[in-house]
Amino acid sequence: MKLLTHNLLSSHVRGVGPRGFPLRLQATEVRVCPVEFNPHFVARMIPKVEWAALLEAADTLHLVEVPPGPVQGYERDEEFLRKMHHVLLEVDVLEGTLQCPQSGRLFPISRGIPNMLLTDEETES
């Protein structure tokens, strides 16, 4: 699971609503795999990123050199975009858990794939 995806995920446990975001990340196995740098794609993603959630997840994974927020003129700032590219797309959580911050419910990640299934009782009606 990449951090870009983590940034879009939320808990849908009954009753939590928007407080289900962001999911608390815990990783036991992480892999860094190089992905071809595409500045245009990264630039497009910047406005969609929820920064606090990204910083929290990056911190959990002990990532360094994570920009604290978008910079002025980021579209043309290659250094900034390369750092964001690395954080969003090159760090893959293979094993771990995602935890609903409100209810504590855990969603497992295995082989890089999060499992978000909940029973009827657990979810919103």
Add this chain to the structure above:
Amino acid sequence: MERSIFELWGHGKSPEELYRSLKKFPVEKMVPFLHADSTYKIKIHTFNKTLTQEEKVKRIDALEFLPFEGKVNLKEPQHIFSILEDYGLDPNCIPENPHNIYFGRWIADGQRELIESYSVKKRHFIGNTSMDAGLSFIMANHGKVKENDIVFDPFVGTGGLLIASAHFGAYVCGTDIDYNTVHGLGKASRKNQKWRGPDENIRANLRQYGLEKYYLDVLVSDASKPSWRKGAYFDAIITDPPYGIRESTRRTGSQKEMPKGIEKCPESHVPVSLNYHLSDMFFDLLNFAAETLVLGGRLVYWLPVYTPEYTEEMVPWHPCLELISNCEQKLSSHTSRRLITMEKVKKFENQDQYSHLLSDRFLQYQGHNSFREKYFSGVTKRIAKEEKSTQE
């Protein structure tokens, strides 16, 4: 998807008519492609007839009256011109002379070679309902998928639709309720193959085509209970939801309703039941699209239809989504599916998810739920029997 596009310079029902027509074509439109510094070649395409080399050369020579000043280059010409001869559609009755002859400048070819190179037959990882390669490209086209988009498939299966989008340079992600499919485990769908190897999963499929860099993530998730945060971030949602025929329609169930033998998801043991009503599913899908698509983003999906009952009112509706197209593909004598394309034209507001309760016009068509029954029922068989007897 057209085969080729030409700029038409002349047309006739006989060679003489063609030449007259060519002489009428404005010279100033021809000159940019015929001038002394350019290179060109002339090809002949005949439909429903084969010509000998001698016959082809004769036809090309006959065009000498055109003001070609450039040099012929058969390998890499700057401009290609084509003579197209139409000998009709009946291979058993090929006329001496063509019905129509056209001459024009070649502009582009439709991307039919894509279909061959992405054929499902060659793909490493397939499932029972893997989308035909040609159709997956059509869907990506309908979704206006372009470079640097994010495309999502909530019923991703083996990821066929993601491949087409990745080919166009979009970054792709998907979810599916089936743990084994997403992980690439369990029974193989390919005849003669016992097992899904470690190379069989969605990521491997993208890797096979050199598109791995576009792989974002796949998740095990119930599309009726999406776990995406509020916001608009997908450029396109392109999907083929289950119709309940070859794959069952499912959603997660309750711990209480545990009939014998109910399937449980490996790892989390959440019971996965069998009754996701189709009309609920389409309603959920449209709502999800209305919320998570960017403005101008597109939803492209297949809608199964019991043809005798089909009316346009059956096509699911949403206040935020405008219907762009609705194309039918026949599945059997009384069923078909429709490729629906919708575009988000209005920002999503909370009350939009309840719009179906407000008006008759938007009452969900409950008939979708019985699609599966109708497909398998005696109704279809009886109609087929009746038709057969009237033919005899």
